[in-house]
Amino acid sequence: MAAERVGSVDQGPSMSDKEFRLLSELVYAECGIKLEPGKKIMLAGRLSKRLRALGLSSFREYHDYVTSPEGRASELGNMIDRVSTNKTEFFRERHHFDVLVDETIPSLVGPDGPCRDGHLNVWSAACSTGEEPYTLAMVLADARDKWPRLNASIMATDINREVLQHAIRAVYSKTIVQPVPAHMRTRYLLRGKGEKDGYYRVVPELRKMVTFRHTNLISGDYPFSCTMDVVFCRNVIIYFDRPTQTELFRRIYAKMSPGAYLFLGHAESLQGIEHKFEWTAPTIYRRPVGAERS
Ligand SMILES: C[S@@+](CC[C@H](N)C(=O)[O-])C[C@H]1O[C@@H](n2cnc3c(N)ncnc32)[C@H](O)[C@@H]1O
Structure with missing residues (x-):
């Protein structure tokens, strides 16, 4: 041909x-x-x-x-x-944030949880323009009403430098912030005035919770030394083949604390990949509580 x-x-x-x-x-x-x-x-x-x-x-x-x-x-x-394809949105796959509040946080910071001191290390592994880590920040900040000792640090990484610049600016149009629930918009977004009318900026309190870093997930060289309690690795492995996915999840597993949760995108799963995670619900996995740190 x-x-x-x-x-x-x-x-x-x-x-x-x-x-x-x-x-x-x-x-x-x-x-x-x-x-x-x-x-x-x-x-x-x-x-x-x-x-x-x-x-x-x-x-x-x-x-x-x-x-x-x-x-x-x-x-x-x-x-x-x-x-790289950077499509994202605030509260994308909203049910993940419901699970985070109703199940993940209580199981981690509750009286028998591995993070009962209240500190959570959270990783948004392919954060694009920031909507995912800022959604996590809003949800975690809101959850303090119920869990006053809750205190989260969010590491947000991406390979694309342009989207990271956008994420660090933390400025979004009215259309983009549409999925944010009204009470959170009032609490966590500052409305632009004058020439910034129609734009919103994430409040400093939430911006301080998130650290953005340029990172290539497949390099295995991750910009943190702690282990993570919650990992959002959503809508990125669809672009990778099986061997790349297998190696990535071996590395991610090693960067998670025992009992930590992994959230994947709606079209993603660990099926067909060799791994040590426990299945919790569709697209949600956990590093077993009893697993030794590797
Ligand atoms: C479709 S977006 C997903 C954003 C967000 N996680 C979500 O679900 O809305 C995929 C992101 O993965 C990033 N990406 C692709 N390959 C990557 C790699 N090797 N390392 C880190 N990020 C990567 C892209 O730059 C893009 O921002």
């Missing part, structure tokens, strides 16, 4: 099958994201702006540049920022 080229003069240079293979292998090696052949148009579209910015006329030239020592230092991050 003749190699298909995608793209046109108007959209920028076309991408051959060979160029797609080279670039998708690079993306896989660098961040674990598996791009199936059907993603060629998407990849060409997302990277064509970078070619223009660099004055390059083909994806082959782009590949050669981004794999050169200079390109690795200056362009690889831009490429990763372009290829």
Whole structure:
């Protein structure tokens, strides 16, 4: 079959099958994201702006540049920022936050729980533009009404530097904050005035609870030394293949305290992956309470 080229003069240079293979292998090696052949148009579209910015006329030239020592230092991050999919929202998969309040927090900080001192280390492992960690912060701050000693530190990581900048700014439009329950909007979001009308900023009290760090989940080099009590690793493993998922969950398990909870996205599960977690409910797993720290 003749190699298909995608793209046109108007959209920028076309991408051959060979160029797609080279670039998708690079993306896989660098961040674990598996791009199936059907993603060629998407990849060409997302990277064509970078070619223009660099004055390059083909994806082959782009590949050669981004794999050169200079390109690795200056362009690889831009490429990763372009290829990762960052869709997220406040209170996404809302039932997880209900489970967190009704079951997870009581079982961790209750009188027999492993965190009865009230301190929880929480990790939002692929935090995108921040809606997930700030939702966690709102829910955990609210839960203090019932658990006054509750005190949480949230580590929020992502491979994409642009989304992390957005997350650190903590400013969201009216449409984006729509899913936040009204009482939490009043309590945890500051309404912009004047030229910032229509925008909301997360209150300092919640911003202080969250630390953002640039992290590649598949590198295994995680920016914290504590073990986590709650891990949200949602809607990211869908982009990884089985061997990458298996290795990732081996590492995540090692970073969790005995009794800690793991939340996955609605389309994700540990089925077919070798692991030591206990199944708690669909998309929710636990490191066994009696498990020794590894
Ligand atoms: C679809 S978003 C999910 C955001 C949030 N967890 C949620 O469920 O709404 C996936 C995020 O995973 C990040 N990501 C992809 N590969 C990654 C990797 N190897 N290491 C860290 N983050 C990664 C992307 O940059 C993106 O922000």
